[in-house]
Each structure stands twice: as structure tokens, then as C-alpha cells.
Amino acid sequence: MSKTGATEKADPWCAPVAVAQIPETGLHRDIEADQSVRHAVAEMGGLREVLSAQASFDVMPKSGGRFHVAGHVRARIGQTCVVTLEEIENDIDESVDLIFAPPEQVPQMAALVDEAEESDEETPDPLEPIENGVIDLGKVATDALYLAVDPYPRKPGAVFEPMVEAADPEDHPFAALKALKVDPKKSRARKPKGK
Numbered sequence: 001m002s003k004t005g006a007t008e009k010a011d012p013w014c015a016p017v018a019v020a021q022i023p024e025t026g027l028h029r030d031i032e033a034d035q036s037v038r039h040a041v042a043e044m045g046g047l048r049e050v051l052s053a054q055a056s057f058d059v060m061p062k063s064g065g066r067f068h069v070a071g072h073v074r075a076r077i078g079q080t081c082v083v084t085l086e087e088i089e090n091d092i093d094e095s096v097d098l099i100f101a102p103p104e105q106v107p108q109m110a111a112l113v114d115e116a117e118e119s120d121e122e123t124p125d126p127l128e129p130i131e132n133g134v135i136d137l138g139k140v141a142t143d144a145l146y147l148a149v150d151p152y153p154r155k156p157g158a159v160f161e162p163m164v165e166a167a168d169p170e171d172h173p174f175a176a177l178k179a180l181k182v183d184p185k186k187s188r189a190r191k192p193k194g195k
Contacts, residue, residue, distance in 0.1 A: 012040030013138035017059060019067060019100075019130055026060035029137055037138075042077070045146050048087065049078035055141035057096065066101045066127070067135060073144040083158040094148040100135050101127040 015031045031054065033041060038050040057071035075092040106129045 011136065011139045011142060012044050013037050013053070013142045014136055015138035015141070016134045016136050019065075019133055019135060022059055022061055022067065024061060026058060028056070028058050030054070030056050031137055031141065033138075033141075041142055041145065045142075045149065047077050047149065048080060050145075051076040051078060051089065053141070053145060055096075055137065055144075057137050057140070059135065059137075062099070064101070064105065065130075066099055066105070067130070069096060069098045069100060069135065069137070069140060071096050073141045073148070075145050075148075077145075077149065079150070079153040081155040081158055082152045084155050086155055088153060088155050090150060090153055092145055092148040094144045096140060096144050098128050098140065100130045103129045103131070 013031075013033050015029065017027070017029065033050070033053040038053055041053065042048065042050040053073070053075040055071060055073040057069055060068045060070075062068055073092065073094045073096060076089055077092060078087060078089050080086070081088050106127050
């Protein structure tokens, strides 16, 4: 619970790795989301369903207390076609290549990223913070999955065709003026006789 009294939504997929336990030679982790985790990932990500989700990561120590996390996230998700509104399934195969660093290094690196963007230098990748001495590979996998989701999924071959309506002959810029037009026969009939 935070100081404001509101609770933060927990990450649905957790696979923590304590950085103190990562050997110098690095480590490999394969993780797979069970049904309850997939349901929570789908709900949090606004997806109809997550049918499967797994990830493979290699975590290698670097200098300065940093760690390189590389791997792949594979998933099969259920969505709704934005054209036909039919239920469809999409496969995700997203690569991951991140550098995690102690939290105190992250602001310093963010300033270097900002400087590089303003100049012609190659922009370094921003660092991810190591939180409480842990890298959560489940969170890494969830973030990669969400980034790979097509926000406008379409069924193969589905094409949006706007509805075409026949032009109404009474629907033109001067239609309102036509309604105000005075009929000359009616206007003569109203004139008093003798004038």
C-alpha cells in the first residue's frame, strides 16, 4: 500500500531473479505463464484472452553492477477484428534486449540519452532499474508482450469499406434557400384587388 492509501496493481506475471545470485557466467531462464497468470495478463492488457505465453532469457552480468537481459517472448493472444468484429488469434514473437542497472545509475544515463538525442551522436538505450536487488523476468516478458500487440487487429483479408450512400438531390448547399423561395403564383393571389 502506498502512502496515499491507494493500492498499486501488481504485475500479473512475476519471475524474480535476485542479482546477487546471478553467477559470473550468467544464467538462462525459461518461464511459462499458467492459466491464472494468462487471464490476469489479458485483463490488464485489454485483450480478449491470452492462450499461451512463454519466454526464454539469458541474463549476463556486466561492469558497474549492470546486467544484460536478452531473449524472446512468444505468445498466442485472442483479439477481436476491428473490421469484421470476429474473434481472431494472433501470434507474438518479440525479442528482448535490455540493460538493467542499479537505480542510482538510471537518472545519469537518462541525461546522457537526452544529450545524445539533441546531438548527432548515436542514442544509447535507456537503462532499466534493478528494483530491490531483483530483475523480474515476468514483468520483462509482460511488457514485451504488450508492446507487440497490434492495437488494430484484422482478420486476414478483411478490408474496411465505408458505407456508400446515394446522394440526396435535396442535400446541397442551396437546399435551405430553395425552401425560402417564394412561389410567384401564390404571391399574386394574396395581393388585394384594385391595386
